[in-house]
Amino acid sequence: MSTFSFAGLYARTAAAPKGIGWGKRGRYDFAVAYPDPTSLPIAGLLEGLRQAMEEEGGDLSLYAHPQGYTPLREFVAAKLERDRAINVTADDIILGDGSSQPIHMIAETLLDPRDVVLTEDFVYSGTLNTLRRFRADLRGVATDEEGMIPTAIEDAIRQAIAESKPPKLIYTVPTFQNPQGWTMSLERRQALVALSQQYDVPILEDDCYVDLRFEGKDVPSIYSLDGSGRVLYVASFSKIIAPGMRIGYLTGPRAFLERALGAKSGGSVSTFGSWAVHRFSTSHLYSHIEEINDIQKQRRDAILAALDEYFPASATRWSRPQGGLFIWLQLPEGADTVAARDRILDEYDVGYHPGPQFAPDGVAGRNCLRLCFGYNAPEEIAEGIQRLAAGFRAEGLIE
Ligand SMILES: Cc1ncc(COP(=O)(O)O)c(C=O)c1O
Incomplete structure (x- = not known):
């Protein structure tokens, strides 16, 4: 029998091929x-997991809450209030497979092909690739060491409006930006929020590095500067515990979260991993x-x-x-x-x-x-x- 080939069957929207396996790494x-x-924190994670298995191990037989393990969502809500002045409850949190999955859910929920997304002139490639999967029209905005330059943001918004394509989203990594390393200043954050409100363009604030500050003063979250429901916020345990845990989260206006949850694949996030992160975090994270x-x-x-x-x-x-x-x-x-x-x-x-x-x-x-x-x-x-x-x-x- 001849060998079957999928070559003629791929969907028009199928992703570009990705090499199987890892590329070479340098020493x-x-x-x-x-x-x-x-x-x-291997010992701490292990101990947390042991405790959780003893206390509620039987729950592994259940499919977890679609938004993810409730005590971990409670922890995240408290952390957001404490660290980022984001006042939300566990009901306003969706746990995801890292923050990559919430970003994917947001893209799927908001983007039609050719929708304009504004972002920094150089920004995290994983999100760029996700946005490309949804055929976004990606436009980089000039930055300096304080982040995106407000006049450049406004020019880009106006340009898109002039093309009858008002931007759907502004994606930013405002703190210890990947790849550029700078942190967006308070004034720039305020200017960004003002533009978002003036032109009705929502913002996706990707804050996954914010806890990794070893110098200088924290800058308020963009979310906390808005108050009008235009900001979606994602962050992750990847950089503060381990990427291998694959646990991140999303918050935003309730009505948006309901739509985004519908775009979440794979059921809930692993209860097993959530237990370890939750027990470890409540006692040792800071x-x-x-x-x-x-x-x-x-x-x-x-x-x-x-x-x-x-x-x-x-x-x-x-x-x-x-x-x-x-x-x-x-x-x-x-x-x-x-x-x-x-x-x-x-x-x-x-x-x-x-x-x-x-x-x-x-x-x-x-x-x-x-x-x-x-x-x-x-x-x-x-x-x-x-x-x-x-x-x-x-x-x-x-x-
Ligand atoms: C800016 C930014 N956002 C999101 C992610 C995704 O990370 P994870 O899915 O592990 O949370 C990364 C990973 O490097 C990142 O740099």
């Missing part, structure tokens, strides 16, 4: 946003966050010192984040980080993500790259940056 891995593997921020600060210091030492300050620029995991490195115009990437990985064992991966048009930023400083120890970071500079010199990207 000096500045590519992926991993937290420090040695500081994962002390754990302090612990990981101490570690990340050392790594941030190490990468900044290494960049100062090995990269030419006259021709290259980089961000100096007060938290989070990322530095955005800009090489001279014409330098091609895309072409150099595989050779740098093979010959220097250093991984990074080139700029176009974060560009709404998928093209801009070939002279830029994202460096994640979460994974390697400080000494390795210094060595990795030295190697990266040597590689870029050998490739002719820097002098």
Whole structure:
């Protein structure tokens, strides 16, 4: 019998193919946003899970509440009130498979093909790919070290309106932005909210790095500055406990949440994982966050010192984040980080993500790259940056 092929059967809207398996990783891995593997709270999670299994293990035989394990939603609501001045109840929270799934639910709930979504000039590639799945017309807005520039946002809104395509959504990662590392200032947040209200364009605030502050003062959430129901808010336990837990959450106006819940696939979020996160969080989350921020600060210091030492300050620029995991490195115009990437990985064992991966048009930023400083120890970071500079010199990207 001949072998069957699906080739002629794919839906018109099927996703583009994705390679099966992992790509190669560098020993000096500045590519992926991993937290420090040695500081994962394994004992605390295990203990939390044991307690929960003893107390309510029988509930594993049930399908959980569609919005997710209620005590964890209560914890999230209390955390949002305490940390972000977001006053919601457990009923206003939907737990998701990371924050990626809530972002997917929002896209599915709001977007028709060709709907305009405004976002930062370089922003998290996972969300860009999700928005592309829904055929959004993605438009990047210019940023500086304080976030999106209000006149550029307004120009982009007006341009879209002039094309009879008023934007459906503004997506932003306002705190320790992925990939650029900056945090949007209070004034910029206020200006963004004012524009959102003036032009009736809702905002998706993706706050998954906000707890990873090791310097400076917190800036209020965009959600708390609005008060008119135009802001959807997502965050996650991925960066403060572990990405492998796959637990994140969404809040927003109740009527929107009801529509979004209808777009949630896969039933509820794992009760098993929720137990571990809930029990661990109620007793240890804040002390754990302090612990990981101490570690990340050392790594941030190490990468900044290494960049100062090995990269030419006259021709290259980089961000100096007060938290989070990322530095955005800009090489001279014409330098091609895309072409150099595989050779740098093979010959220097250093991984990074080139700029176009974060560009709404998928093209801009070939002279830029994202460096994640979460994974390697400080000494390795210094060595990795030295190697990266040597590689870029050998490739002719820097002098
Ligand atoms: C800005 C941003 N949003 C969302 C996510 C998704 O993370 P998760 O689904 O693990 O919560 C990431 C992951 O790196 C991210 O950087």
